[in-house]
Structure formats: C-alpha cells, structure tokens
Amino acid sequence: MKAKRIPDKNEVSRKLKKEHVKDKIFNTLLDHIIIIFLFFVLPISVILLADYQGWIKIPVIILDFLKLVDTILISYTIATIFIKLTVNVIPKMFESIGKREEKILLRKIYIGFIYAFTSVVVFWQVGIDTQNIVIFLGLVATGFAFAIKEIILSYFIWFILLTKKPFKIGDYIAVGEEEGEVKHIGLFYVVIYPTKCREFYKIPNKIFLESPIKNYGKGFFESSFDYYIKDIPENLNYHMEKMVERAKVKENLDVRLKLDSDSNGLKLTAYYKSTFSERENVKHKLLSIIVEGVNTL
Template sequence: MAKKTPRSGLIYVKSKLVHKSLNTFFMFFVFLTAVALGIIAVDEHQIFDIPDVVTGTLKVLIGIFVSYAVATLFTKLTVNRFLNYFEELGEIEERILMGKMYLWFVYLIATLVAFSLLGGTVSNIALFLGLITTGFAFAIRDVILSYFIWFILLTKKPFKIGDYIRVGEDDYLEGQVKHIGLFYVVVTPMPEMSEDYFKIPNKTFLEKPIMNYGRGKFRNEFDMYFGMDEIPENLPAKIEALKEKVWNNLDVSASFFLGADRDGVKITVYYKSTYDRKEQIRHQITGMMLNELIPAGN
C-alpha cells in the first residue's frame, strides 16, 4: 500500500473542498430552478395572474439555471477522473492548476449555452464577451495581475508547496510554503505550529528577490566577534578542536574562518542544516564557542 505523503494529503483535502463547493453550487441552481418552476406553475393553474413577460423571462432563466446545474453536476462527477490523467505529472501544483482550468472550461461552456438561450448570435456573443472582458480586465487589473503571478508560480515553480523560502533582503520574511493561492502564498515560520502563519500577496514575488532553501539541508552562517583584549590564546588550535567537537556532538560539519580588523577578530561560521533545525544548531554551536574559546572567569 502506497504511503500517503503530506503533499498527496493536500490533494485529497483540496478535492474534498472542491466537491463541497460544487455541492453548494448545484443545490443553489436547483433551488433557483425550483422557485422559477413554482412561479410558472402558479400562473398555469391560474392561482395568480402573472404577466406573460415575467413567465417568459422565468422560462429563459430556467434554461440558464439548468445549464449551470448540469455543468456543476458534470464537473463533480468528472473532475477527479480528469485529474487522474495528469497524475504522472508528479507535482501537486500542476494538478491544482489543471483542475482549476478544467472547472473554468466547463463553466465557460455553460455560459455560452446561457447566452444562446438569451437569443444571442455567435457574432453578438463574441462582441459582448469582448466588451465585457475589456471593461472587466481594466476594473480588476490588480486581481488579474495576481492571477497571472499565481499562474507563473505554478508553472515556472520558483518554489513548491513544502519548500522553505526567504522573500526580500533586509526586511525579509521566511518560512515553509503551505499554500499557493490565487491571491496569497501562505508561509509559516514554524511548521510545527500551523496557527502561526502569514500571507504574502502574490505581487510581492515580482517585486522582491526569492531565496528557495528547498526541503533538505542548506548553508547557514553567522559571525562571532572578539575585542583586541578578548582574543583567546592559541585560537587556531582551539578552533580546530571546536570543529571536531561540533562534528562529534551535533553530527554537523562546520567551517570556521578567521578575519581581523583594528577592532578585533571576527570568526565566521558556516554549517549546513534543514530549515527547522538551523536556529537550534546555531545556538548549540554558539554555546560551544563560548565554552571553548572564552576562558573561565571572563
């Protein structure tokens, strides 16, 4: 039996949410259709006298409601089967994108059917859609930009769900990517605490540099400074002993480089770790450096 990974679990959760939304849409269109049929039935049984223009409009609306209800039911029954054709893509992001494109395509067909029921010709429908699209695009250009960036994030993949990223340079945000949405990317700095997260607007990824740490080990560094009167004796030998101690106790390969200026000595430490352990390892190495390099009593 195949092991269920967190990413496959995300596909399952999204599938459940999609089906829940489709159920809501279907019941909504069925309800509207039932209301319209009820009003027409009242008129046909002469319970109330309803103008012909109202009943005629309701009959057209029933056709529109039914077309959307059928589209919703069709999507609900076929969306998982459609996604199975793209299972070999192997990435969650591609499957999410294909699923949304499939939904948009089915509802586009339903919309064209609705226009035809309203009596529009092909040329009129094309002209109407062109005008609406132009005005709509201008009115919600920020939303369209967010959609465009979302599409780039899913196709070009500067990072994936589950990667650890850093956005920006000086005033930066970093953490694990939990969700790539149409408007925001959800990032949590502490994956073990799911309630601790922040949302980064999609347009930020066009404005600021992105560093992708991935999911494995990546290089970290930090500096420790000593004043001229604080420089330990036999510093190179102590650093070599410290390097071996870090390896034996933390199972981490660390490199120490000396630098100096008129104010004192700087030790730059390089080590590799996963994102969730980087601060822990940094604190442990710092503690070992303080114990090994600073004489007792200082």
C-alpha cells in the first residue's frame, strides 16, 4: 500500500494563497452584483411593477425601454454568477486534458458559449424571431470583423498557439531578438522572462506569425560559441583534448571543440549542452578554460 504524500509547507501556503485570491475575486464580483441590483435592477423592477399594478402610467416607448434594460441586466447578471460558480468545475470534468494551455482554452470557450447563449435568450425574450436573430448576429459578426480585425487576428493566433503548441508555458523560447521563459500565453501577447534586460517582456501574438520561433524546451539543449585564433598552433588537437578534459574534471561539463573558419578568420567552436537559465554561466566557464588553454600554446 502506497504511503500518502504529506504536502510541504510551501505547497500548503500556495494552495491557501490561491484559495484566498479566489475568495477575494468572488467577493468583489458579489459586491458589484449587489450594487447593480440595488441601483439598477431593483428600481427598474419597482417602476415596472407600479405600472403593471396601475399605480403610475408610463409611456409605452419608455416602458418598452425599461423592460429591455431590465431583461438585459437580469440575464447577464445571472449568466455572470453562473459562470463564476461553474467556470472552475468544467476543466475538472476533463482532467485527461492535463495541459494548462488546453484548460485555459476550454475555459475561454465555455465563457464565450454562456454569454452567447445568454444573448440569444435576451433576443428571444424581447420578441425577436430566430431568423432576425441569425441575420443580426451575421451583421454584427461582419461589422466586428472589419472593425477589430487586429483583435480577431490576435485571437486566431492565440488559438493556434494553444492548439498547435509550438511552445508551452514553462518552455524557453527565442523570437527575434528576445528570448526567455514563457510565463503567460494571453489573448493579445505572450509574456516571457527573463529577457536580456532582466524584465518581463510582452511579445504581441502577431509576431509569432511573422517571425521564426526557436523552442529550447525545459531541459538541456545544445548551444555553441566561437573563439577566434590568429593561427593554428602545433599540437592543437592535443591541447583541445586537454581543454575538454579540464572542462569535465573542473566544471563537470561536456564540451566538443572543433577547428573551423569563416570570413573573420580561424576559430575554435565550442558545442555544449545546458538549460536555458544556465547557458550564459556555462558559456562563461568554458570560455575561461579555452582562453587559459590558448594562452598556454
């Protein structure tokens, strides 16, 4: 029988903090709903009730407008409460999905479906028939496509990033001149850290459609750098083997050295493996060993 794992203090603290944030968000939402109910829904409902009972007489055009506003407020308030109560339940029903990105996408689709369904219900309640609803939604969709095409493009790129998965949250990537760990895949931008300037950097989604993406992953990957030399010294292969041996013994690093050349002259190219976060540190150690080895030639 397997022993039950006891969560450590940090894990318990993270869970408590996460629950506290959820409670705070829910309480804030509840406060907003109460304000909407007290200052908008309740007064409008009282006015409509007074007209229905014949206590006051309201012009038809104003009455229709108040009914429309009341229907919209009540419908979307109920939809918002329903979403907040169920949005975290839906992803748990699909635990086999597993990946964080898929759960984010599923949550967004679920929220969009609930609000779209609520909109159709509102149209039906105010007396718009199905054919007119379809025509209206088609016109709205066409208008939005022209008015916010950049936003729509960002959405489709975001959808591609989550479904085709050229990278995932936690991967180290390079796009253009920026590289770092993926912290967030958003609707309009991807957040990476650390960058060369050691701050969070937001890359617009459309950049991933225009620029090549290099995904280093989360583990070890091969990197290389060049060290230029003036000429080929005697016994170069022997000294290169000594440099490789010293890197293994002194720093426990596996490196391959290769003599090469380009338009700038002769060079030693070092190939090594490291994680993204340790790449520069490993490069500095190997460079020190190569410089010291070349100076002894």
